[in-house]
Amino acid sequence: MERFVWKRHKDIFKGIGIYHITFVVSGRQRLLGELAIDHEEPRCLPTDLGRAISHDLEEIQQYRPYVRLLAKQLMPDHIHVLLYVTEDRGISIKEIARGMRQGWRQMAATVNIDAQMASAEEYQQTPEKGMQPPLFETPFFRTLAHKGQLDAMIQYIHDNPRRAMLKIQNPNLFIMRRDTRVRGLCFTSLGNLFLLVYPDKQPVICSRSLSEQQIAAQQSDVLHQAENGCITVTATISLGERQIAKAVREAGLPLIVLLKDGFPKTGDPHEKYYKPGGVYFEACAAGRLLLLEPTAETLTLPDIQTRTEQTLRAKAEARHWNYQPIPVSSDRYRMMAANEIVKILCQ
Numbered sequence: 001m002e003r004f005v006w007k008r009h010k011d012i013f014k015g016i017g018i019y020h021i022t023f024v025v026s027g028r029q030r031l032l033g034e035l036a037i038d039h040e041e042p043r044c045l046p047t048d049l050g051r052a053i054s055h056d057l058e059e060i061q062q063y064r065p066y067v068r069l070l071a072k073q074l075m076p077d078h079i080h081v082l083l084y085v086t087e088d089r090g091i092s093i094k095e096i097a098r099g100m101r102q103g104w105r106q107m108a109a110t111v112n113i114d115a116q117m118a119s120a121e122e123y124q125q126t127p128e129k130g131m132q133p134p135l136f137e138t139p140f141f142r143t144l145a146h147k148g149q150l151d152a153m154i155q156y157i158h159d160n161p162r163r164a165m166l167k168i169q170n171p172n173l174f175i176m177r178r179d180t181r182v183r184g185l186c187f188t189s190l191g192n193l194f195l196l197v198y199p200d201k202q203p204v205i206c207s208r209s210l211s212e213q214q215i216a217a218q219q220s221d222v223l224h225q226a227e228n229g230c231i232t233v234t235a236t237i238s239l240g241e242r243q244i245a246k247a248v249r250e251a252g253l254p255l256i257v258l259l260k261d262g263f264p265k266t267g268d269p270h271e272k273y274y275k276p277g278g279v280y281f282e283a284c285a286a287g288r289l290l291l292l293e294p295t296a297e298t299l300t301l302p303d304i305q306t307r308t309e310q311t312l313r314a315k316a317e318a319r320h321w322n323y324q325p326i327p328v329s330s331d332r333y334r335m336m337a338a339n340e341i342v343k344i345l346c347q
Contacts (some may be wrong), residue, residue, distance in 0.1 A: 002258055003099050004084065004150065012090040016069065016085055018144040021097055023079045026136045028273070030076035031135075033109075035164055042161040044074050048111040052067050059080060067096065070150075073157045075164065080157040097139050105135045137269075156278075166285040167275060173284050174275055176263060183344055185298045188263045188274065191290035195254050197328035200230040201346040206240030215240040219247050226253040233345050235256070235338040249283050256345070258291040260340050299337045300328050306331060307340040 007017040025031050032050035036043050046054060057072050057079075066087035084238060085093065122313040144150060162310050167174050173191055180189035182196055202225050222244050235258040236242045248255050257280075263271040276284050276291060283289035305328065316323040326333050330341065 001145060004147075006147070006150060007145050010268060012143060013094055013141055014090075015088040017093075018150065019083050019085065019093045019144040020144065020157075021081045021083065021093070022140040023081065023097070023101065024139070025077045026134055028077045028139050029035055032074055032079065033076050035076055035161060035168070037165055038167070039165075042165040046074055049108055050074050050103075052107045052111050053079065056100075056103065056107070071154045071157045073160045075160055080160060082153060082157060093141060094139075094179055097141070100213050101134070101136045101139070104312045108135050145278065153266045163275075163281060163285075166281075170285050170287070173287060176271070176274055178266065180292070183347075185301070185344065186295045187292040188295070189290065189296065190263070190274075190290050191284050192254075192287045193290060195231050195256055196345075198229075198254075199232045200225075201233050201256070201347045202226070202230045203339075203342045204232055204241055204244050205236035205243070205342060208238050208240075210238075211293065215243060217245045223251060223253070224248060226251070231256060233342050235260070235335070235342055237335050237338065249279060249289075252286075252288065254288045255283065256290045256292065258342060259291055260334060260338065263293050294338065294341055298341070299334060304337050307343075308337045309342065311336060 004018060005016045013019070031047060031052065033044040036045050044050070054072065054074050057069055060069050060083075066085060066089055068084040068086060069081070070084050071080075085097075086095075120330070136166050144153060156250050173336040176188065176190045177193075178188050180187045180193065203220060204222055206216075206218065209221040210218070218240065222232060227249055231254050232245070232248045233256040234241045236245045237260075245255060245257065264274050275281060276289075280289060280291070284291075309325065312326065313323045328337075
């Protein structure tokens with residue numbers, strides 16, 4: 001079995017290692033293919049340009065013998081590529097990706113780009129500036145740091161057509177809404193908003209001091225209530241909360257999760273095409289998940305501050321500590337405030 005070299009820091013993009021790169025077509029134009037909606041085997045049918053780029057990736061070792069292609073997935077408006085750099089030639093993965101983009105731009109001038117692309121003038125040489133606009137935006141890079149990531153990443157890459165199909169079939173479940181208002185509180189949200197109107201909800205809040213047995217007992221009760229139609233709401237802060245949320249999700253039961261800072265900020269390049277990752281994507285596509293991120297204004301509302309301070313004071317008194325107020329900008333305040341919001345949503 002081949003022994004891979006794993007990066008230990010996610011910000012290292014140079015030398016031997018395994019790299020996941022996402023190349024996105026400028027403007028998200030569907031120049032590379034069309035998604036074939038087939039429940040048995042959804043796939044991307046490539047255009048001439050997509051086919052040429054795919055072939056170029058297969059031949060990468062011919063012009064870069066120290067780079068191996070581990071996985072690739074062509075999509076209509078982007079490409080996922082997993083590369084293994086086997087030797088340190090003093091060249092960063094960003095330089096390698098830049099060369100790939102330049103080569104693909106030259107290909108675009110020689111193949112029959114599908115009529116779906118924007119007007120041909122956009123990709124012709126610009127006389128005024130004597131330059132060509134880029135075919136691909138700046139790529140997104142990620143280094144793989146341990147063995148468990150490799151199989152998961154390969155599966156994620158090859159699963160992209162199915163995930164795209166689910167998103168197309170359930171568009172309302174993947175819309176990020178910046179102004180979702182519930183009980184006087186404001187959130188950024190994504191997922192099934194109808195979960196908010198269910199009459200029965202149960203908060204999951206676990207003290208960090210709970211034993212494994214206590215968490216297991218609480219989990220059993222939560223699952224019983226959820227199986228009888230109760231919507232589970234949690235901020236998944238403590239280990240116990242995360243464990244119970246996972247059990248609810250794996251049981252195929254509905255779940256509302258409060259995120260501390262899970263969504264892209266307004267104006268972020270990821271904002272328009274954001275989707276939850278991994279298991280959250282599956283739950284979202286099935287209509288069993290709602291993600292909520294309280295706005296900064298919501299976290300600092302007078303009522304939230306009062307409730308949070310009362311909880312913190314009660315915790316201090318229970319331990320016979322002198323209560324010391326904490327700043328609303330601190331992580332501890334944000335975590336405690338999130339649990340207070342969970343309680344309000346379940347009232």
